[in-house]
Amino acid sequence: MFEVSSDAYIRFMGTFSGPLARLFADVGLAGVDETLPVVDVGCGPGMLTSELVRRRGASRVAAIDPVETFVAATAAANPGADVRAGSAESLPFxxxxxxxxxxxxxxxxxxxxxxxxxxxxxxxxxxxxxxxxVWDHGGGRGPLSPVWTAAAAVDAAASGEGSLVGANAGDLVDLLESAGLRQVTETELTVHIPFASFDDWWEPYTLGVGPVGVYVAGLDDAVRERLVGVLHADLGDGPFTIHGTAWTATGVV
Known part of the structure; x- marks a missing residue:
């Protein structure tokens, strides 16, 4: 799902994750000594990494991702940061x-x-x-929710992303507490992204990025046309604004 070019990912999700990174960094860095290094786990092509570098300086930021193209893009965008290839489940730190x-x-x-x-x-x-x-897929408030809602109307096999870990209220709190963190709190972060036209908004969904991109790519032409028709009727030609809310949990070691 994510073995794609960094440009494809940025065009698909970067529009939302860039603004989200600014809000998320406020939460994740709250009360943390500014002289201490920080790490971005699962950095993708580096939207959060760049925000951390802006706030802390490259020498105090590390990042890691299993996708080599994303690692290369993050390193190129953030010279001096410690950017590595690897998995969250076995961090090389x-x-x-x-x-x-x-x-x-x-x-x-x-x-x-x-x-x-x-x-x-x-x-x-x-x-x-x-x-x-994690985006609030379970509550239908993520930025991808319009597509999954329309998909359910035209395709009985569409499953969405609401069952994924972290996609519902309380999921991340349970996860962090199970990992042994204390003083875990949950917040919501919301971004509001304007699009000039329907085509500007829809085109990134055709790039095959993430579950929804894979889903769209796998549709036959007739179902895809019905999906686009439902979405176009709902959203109009544009301009319009897409809202995205994410669940956030933070805890203390």
């Missing part, structure tokens, strides 16, 4: 190496989310902060 570990829109795609959060806790120093966020 020492115990207590960071003041904060953040994971944006990734927990729901980890092969073992509990192991990933436990690794984030391991590499964060006592008193440091571990944070994760």
């Amino acid at each position: 020492a115990d207590a190496a960071f003041g904060a570990a953040l994971s944006q829109l990734v927990v729901n795609f980890m092969s073992d989310p509990l192991a990933g959060i436990r690794e984030m806790r391991r590499v964060t120093r006592p008193g440091g902060r571990v944070s994760a966020c």
Whole structure:
């Protein structure tokens, strides 16, 4: 789902995850000593990494992702940051190496989310902060929700992303607490993204990125046309604004 070019991912999700990164960094860095290094776990092509670098400086930021194209893009965009290839479930960092570990829109795609959060806790120093966020797919408030709602109307086999880990209220809190974090709190973060036209909004869905991109790519022409027709009728020609809300949980080591 994510073995795609960094450009494709940025065109698909970067429009939303860039603004979300600014809000998420506020949560994940709250109360964390500004001199301590921080790590972006599952960095993708680097939207959150770049925000952390802007706030902390490249020398105090590490990032990791299993997709080589994303690692290369993140490293190129953030010279001086420690950007590596690897998985959340086995982080290549020492115990207590960071003041904060953040994971944006990734927990729901980890092969073992509990192991990933436990690794984030391991590499964060006592008193440091571990944070994760996932779009509210379960509540129908994520930025992709319009497509999944329309898909359900034209295709009985469409399953959406509401069953993924972290996609519902309380999921991330349960996950962080199960990983041994304390003082875990949950918040909502919402972004509002304007689009000039329907085509500008729809085109990134045809790039095959993530579950919804794979779903759209796998549709036969007739079903895809019905899906686009329902969406166009709902949204109009544009301009319009898409709203996206993410669940966020943060806890202390």
